[in-house]
Amino acid sequence: MAKRSAPEINAGSMADIAFLLLIFFLVATTMDIDTVISRKLPQKQEPGSPPPPEVKEKNIFEININRNNQMLIEKKEYVKLENLKVKVLEFLDNGGGPGNNNVGNCNYCKGGPDGIVDLSSSDHPNKAIISLRTDRGTSYEMFVAVHDVLGQAYMELRNREAMRLYGVTFDDLLDQKFNDKENVELDEKIKKVKDLFPEIISEVEPSSN
Amino acid sequence: MSKFKKQKKELPAISTASLPDIVFMLLFFFMTVTTMRETEFKIKEPVLPQAKSTKRIEDKNFVSTIFIGKSRDASKSGDLIQLNDKIAQVSDVKNFIMINRVGKSEDDISRMSTVFKADKETKLGTLADIKKELREIDALKIGYAASQISKE
Numbered sequence: 001m002a003k004r005s006a007p008e009i010n011a012g013s014m015a016d017i018a019f020l021l022l023i024f025f026l027v028a029t030t031m032d033i034d035t036v037i038s039r040k041l042p043q044k045q046e047p048g049s050p051p052p053p054e055v056k057e058k059n060i061f062e063i064n065i066n067r068n069n070q071m072l073i074e075k076k077e078y079v080k081l082e083n084l085k086v087k088v089l090e091f092l093d094n095g096g097g098p099g100n101n102n103v104g105n106c107n108y109c110k111g112g113p114d115g116i117v118d119l120s121s122s123d124h125p126n127k128a129i130i131s132l133r134t135d136r137g138t139s140y141e142m143f144v145a146v147h148d149v150l151g152q153a154y155m156e157l158r159n160r161e162a163m164r165l166y167g168v169t170f171d172d173l174l175d176q177k178f179n180d181k182e183n184v185e186l187d188e189k190i191k192k193v194k195d196l197f198p199e200i201i202s203e204v205e206p207s208s209n
Numbered sequence: 210m211s212k213f214k215k216q217k218k219e220l221p222a223i224s225t226a227s228l229p230d231i232v233f234m235l236l237f238f239f240m241t242v243t244t245m246r247e248t249e250f251k252i253k254e255p256v257l258p259q260a261k262s263t264k265r266i267e268d269k270n271f272v273s274t275i276f277i278g279k280s281r282d283a284s285k286s287g288d289l290i291q292l293n294d295k296i297a298q299v300s301d302v303k304n305f306i307m308i309n310r311v312g313k314s315e316d317d318i319s320r321m322s323t324v325f326k327a328d329k330e331t332k333l334g335t336l337a338d339i340k341k342e343l344r345e346i347d348a349l350k351i352g353y354a355a356s357q358i359s360k361e
Contacts, residue, residue, distance in 0.1 A: 021236050022239065025240055029239065035265055036355065037262060037263055139333070145258065206334060
């Protein structure tokens with residue numbers, strides 16, 4: 001008997017099957033990528049451990065937010081959210097004295113708004129602490145907005161330094177790192193820029209009054 | 210007569226043979242670009258605050274997410290916490306993190322972080338209570354989830 005060729009399989013319903021799968025994925029998945037503002041909590045304080053070292057008042061930039069989402073800085077001045085960044089930049093970029101770990105004076109700091117160093121402001125970026133005190137009633141939106149401003153301020157300064165040292169912004173360095181995770185050279189660059197302006201943000205446990 | 214016949218001839222049907230290919234291409238596009246919806250919200254879906262200086266999460270396997278939001282029942286006030294797909298108390302947070310740590314090496318545990326996906330109307334008191342729990346078990350890396358708005 002002659003070999004009969006197998007009949008062709010009808011592929012007409014293939015499209016329907018594929019459509020079904022497609023619609024399933026459209027419904028069951030989401031498009032958005034999670035983005036976060038990352039911070040670090042302080043280590044827990046064991047009872048009986050030595051108290052943390054004293055920090056000079058001038059090296060602390062105090063931000064107070066009350067339950068009505070109003071902001072007070074340095075215990076004396078009310079500021080609006082949009083004016084906070086300038087104040088933070090002035091404080092971080094002051095460079096009025098020697099820093100920690102014997103790095104000497106800050107030779108890359110640009111000082112205040114007119115390039116004048118304010119002796120009553122921070123000594124060195126690696127000593128400058130931003131202290132954020134909130135109320136239990138403060139809204140999360142305000143809290144994140146303030147953290148965002150702080151992040152932007154650090155980013156601006158780091159961008160400036162990365163530009164000066166490597167000719168690219170810090171943002172770009174991070175992007176390159178994201179796409180090329182094994183690159184050790186980039187790691188070093190990022191660390192160096194980070195060390196020039198380390199993020200030191202301390203959150204004080206909220207009060208309830 | 211034959212002339213007539215020719216005019217009556219129908220147009221050939223459009224071939225749909227390549228339709229599956231096109232649809233499969235779309236399918237693969239969506240499969241790669243999107244991620245699975247992981248949790249079903251027992252609380253009202255949190256509306257994240259907006260921020261500019263956000264970073265992408267590098268590896269989702271090292272992230273534990275804590276949802277904070279309002280109750281679905283509009284008459285109930287106060288913030289609710291959701292862990293995985295259950296509504297939980299502040300005291301459950303420690304356990305939740307510990308369970309996520311199971312089977313990971315010391316090195317990986319230090320890379321783990323906790324992300325808060327909180328509604329923008331959440332009060333900081335709730336958040337502070339959770340942070341206190343986290344500090345006690347040395348889960349110090351945290352992140353505040355925010356939807357990114359363009360930098361300029």
